[in-house]
Amino acid sequence: MKAKTQLAGIAFGLVAYGMWGFFPLFFHQLSHVPPMDILSHRAVWACVFVGGLLTVRRQWSSVVAVMRSRSHLLLLGGAALLIGANWLVFLWAVGAQQVVASSLGYFLTPLVNVALGLAVLNERLNRLEWLAVALAVAAIGNEIVAFGSLPWVSLVLATTFGTYGLIRKRLPIDVVSGLWLETMAMLPLCVGYAIWQAERGHAVWSGHPPLTAALLIASGVLTALPLLSFAAATQRLDLATVGMLMYINPTLQFVTAVWLFGEPMQATRLLSFGLIWLGLLVYSWSAWGKYRHSP
Template sequence: MTNTVPETGKGVAYGLAAYTMWGSFPLYFALFEGIPAWEVLIHRVIWSCLFLAVVISLLRRWLPVTAALKQPKNLGFVLGCSVFIAANWGIYIYAVETRHVLQASLGYFLTPLVNVAMGLLILGERISRLQVVAVVMAGVAILYQFFLLGELPWITLALAFSFGTYGLLRKKVELDGLSGLFVETLLLLPLGLLTLVWLSSQNLSHFTESAYSTLLLLSSGAVTAIPLLAFAGAARRLKLSTVGFLMYINPTIQFLIALYIFHEPLSTAKLLSFVMIWVALALYSWSAWVGRARTV
């Protein structure tokens, strides 16, 4: 008990930090206007890899990395994490650039439900009856929004399932947060470098277009790696359902940015569905708090 409680506290702190930073990312990725989302993604891979290599060197943490790379047969889950997080970020950057931040926020509202479902069905985690009611209520609200959209909200669905699957696979990876994230990024590095070389050969690269674009693309490494590090630390210390609960911080911030800064349209009916989700979140939070108080 003495070891579990501090680790849980650290996990919550890491989760809060990660989701607050992610929630603010529409403001950051809006700066990349004119640069295709997939090009931003490959620079994120390249410079994140370099940034993480520097961090690992400073902390002298190369031993678990080299040990993992010496056993390529055991990198299946890590490769899965690489693919799903790359897909998630590519779609997310596209959503911001095309001003579909409300749809992106809906995707991240849906992700905790995916996390809870995977926790229950795959990992055998349990939640209380009141938490089940909360999850069902949020699910009804999301289905209500799907109906109002009048079309398949592919951005929402892709973001939810790609990040939910990433969270599940990350719990299967035995590497610590920093080492795991570096290996994930390292596996994508060859593809990123090849794509950058091709872009340069075709004079399509925005990297050297101006000092502004160069610095902006360089910054994508550290800016996007830091919250991923925090998330990895949370995922290893918390139940998947708890990670999913904290996830609501991210889309709430995105929702406010989309509404008050990007001025995306929001009808009264859509607002009602968001309110239903927030009520469900309140129920989930209260139930989790009561359950924790009974175990202390």
């Protein structure tokens, strides 16, 4: 892997994980809206936004080419289900004041990425990278002890996002076309949900105050931007590197949950953060060594 490509991938990863880290602040403003309603708006407006990008960049031919491959469409459909489930659980966690549990799930995701990279892609780690992973495992173990049990929110978020990253890495599809097809795949479920709710007297698409409507539309754009960056990162980096960068997201979420939302914090979590950041330092040192010796 060339150094410039790896550095570009790291930059894309920082953008994606930084934006995701501040998502609780944004979606907290929509806590009065049912999670599935928000998911429906996210899918629709993200689809519209990405469709606009495809038009500006004149890339619709890429979409047509992808649609001719049944295997690619099936994989994209699976990716859409995984990321849709991830969105829905995350939205529920924000509304239910379970952002700490959400952050734990995203702390677990890098371990899922590493496991998938080793098992499926035959990726290998050097000694420093194994040390960084070991420190991360110790941090996650400490988190599990602090919680007393592993919550389902954390498990779902970790497994769905980790598997989504693997699928997107294996698909030879450009970032914009892939995301548009993913959001398109979600629309039938969202429309079906809207019809079901309409029969029960609840309007998913209308009746919102102006500010809420504006936030729902903006959620589509904010959904697309980090996903585009994440997909670009996965195409340029191995899953282990993507996994280590992932710690930026849960760290920001955890700080938001404790300092801004007032969710309880046990002193034992301070040890978790120390282990995590030490692991990041070790991994960064290893990555810098690779960069210095690359041609």
